[in-house]
Amino acid sequence: MAAPKVAVVGAGVIGLSTALCITETCPSCSVTVLSDQFSPNTTSDIAAGMLIPHTYPGTPIHMQKQWFKETFTYLFAISNSAEAAEAGIHLVSGWQVFKNAPKEELPFWSDVVLGFRPMSEAELQKFPQYRFGQAFTTLKCDCPPYLLWLEKRLKATGVQMYTRKVADLWELHSEYNVVVNCAGIGAHQLVGDEKLFPIRGQVLKVHAPWVKNFIRDGDGLTYIYPGIHRVTLGGTREKESWSLSPDPGTTKDIFDRCCSLEPSLQRAQDIKVKVGLRPSRQSVRLQREVLSQGGVKLPVVHNYGHGAGGFSVHRGTAKEAAHLVGECIAALQGSSSRAKL
Numbered sequence: 129m130a131a132p133k134v135a136v137v138g139a140g141v142i143g144l145s146t147a148l149c150i151t152e153t154c155p156s157c158s159v160t161v162l163s164d165q166f167s168p169n170t171t172s173d174i175a176a177g178m179l180i181p182h183t184y185p186g187t188p189i190h191m192q193k194q195w196f197k198e199t200f201t202y203l204f205a206i207s208n209s210a211e212a213a214e215a216g217i218h219l220v221s222g223w224q225v226f227k228n229a230p231k232e233e234l235p236f237w238s239d240v241v242l243g244f245r246p247m248s249e250a251e252l253q254k255f256p257q258y259r260f261g262q263a264f265t266t267l268k269c270d271c272p273p274y275l276l277w278l279e280k281r282l283k284a285t286g287v288q289m290y291t292r293k294v295a296d297l298w299e300l301h302s303e304y305n306v307v308v309n310c311a312g313i314g315a316h317q318l319v320g321d322e323k324l325f326p327i328r329g330q331v332l333k334v335h336a337p338w339v340k341n342f343i344r345d346g347d348g349l350t351y352i353y354p355g356i357h358r359v360t361l362g363g364t365r366e367k368e369s370w371s372l373s374p375d376p377g378t379t380k381d382i383f384d385r386c387c388s389l390e391p392s393l394q395r396a397q398d399i400k401v402k403v404g405l406r407p408s409r410q411s412v413r414l415q416r417e418v419l420s421q422g423g424v425k426l427p428v429v430h431n432y433g434h435g436a437g438g439f440s441v442h443r444g445t446a447k448e449a450a451h452l453v454g455e456c457i458a459a460l461q462g463s464s465s466r467a468k469l
């Protein structure tokens with residue numbers, strides 16, 4: 129079989145990282161990324177990019193932990209390299225605070241982040257409305273720079289990237305041997321997945337360079353995440369809302385909530401409002417499928433539905449998707465050599 133041709137649909141953090149993992153695990157593959165949007169116009173560009181996992185109720189915890197650990201290890205190495213600034217990856221320390229005792233004293237990811245510990249009484253004095261807290265150091269991706277860095281690495285390995293809206297995965301069967309579906313919320317229409325739904329998120333990106341620590345209310349709704357250039361203030365979680373228009377009332381509410389956690393934000397400047405749709409599911413869809421029409425087969429690997437935690441697990445799920453692509457290619461090679469006998 130000649131160099132297997134693999135198409136990756138989608139150019140958010142999942143599509144780009146999956147394409148990169150495929151080039152690493154299958155150097156003989158010819159990989160193409162097809163997407164109707166690239167950075168800066170994807171959901172991944174809106175995200176805060178904090179490595180604090182979201183929990184997928186339908187995925188075993190040991191698997192989620194493995195994905196998170198692989199992602200953390202990968203990005204930690206980048207943060208310790210000369211690439212860190214260009215890739216937009218940096219360590220950030222801070223606090224997750226709770227009004228009531230947290231459900232889990234030790235979240236499953238507590239031994240993956242660095243220095244996880246209960247907050248001291250002195251630290252808690254900064255948050256008079258809160259009674260409990262956890263302090264730790266994690267990683268943050270500044271999302272548009274990280275996506276551009278991934279694109280640059282892909283181009284350097286010869287990956288082609290084309291702007292193209294795919295209406296049906298089957299339309300790719302005559303051009304590619306394997307198709308990888310990383311369409312995020314677009315998979316709702318692309319493969320008719322009714323289990324996939326949007327959770328709308330509105331955030332503010334502000335200039336407040338004096339804010340160096342992250343602060344997150346344990347309910348996950350209010351957060352302050354400092355990046356290299358801007359601070360992300362959040363947020364909202366609106367299930368089944370497809371609206372991409374910013375809501376001015378929500379903007380004020382987010383700003384007020386964040387100022388009550390960090391009063392110095394009153395002086396924040398250059399406030400930009402962004403909205404994104406988290407591609408949500410009970411579990412990430414990470415599996416092989418074979419499409420078939422009139423005796424012709426097209427192996428597909430799905431990797432979508434990362435909800436509120438795509439950045440936190442992207443490298444782990446990309447590696448698994450690349451492994452599944454390898455299995456598809458092995459199956460194709462097996463059937464083409466059987467056909468020659």
Ligand code: FAD
Nearest residue numbers: 138139140142164165172178294312314329404438439440
């Ligand atoms: P996307 O980035 O949406 O990419 C999908 C790609 O597929 C796009 O390029 C799109 O153009 C393309 N596409 C779709 N349909 C088609 C089609 N038919 N044909 C061709 N191309 C198609 N996660 C974290 O881990 N940490 C955070 O701090 C964090 N903060 C967030 C804050 C907000 C406000 C939001 C909205 C999300 C946040 N997330 C966070 C979640 C994270 O953004 C997502 O999990 C992640 O971006 C999903 O990536 P994706 O590549 O699957 O989707």
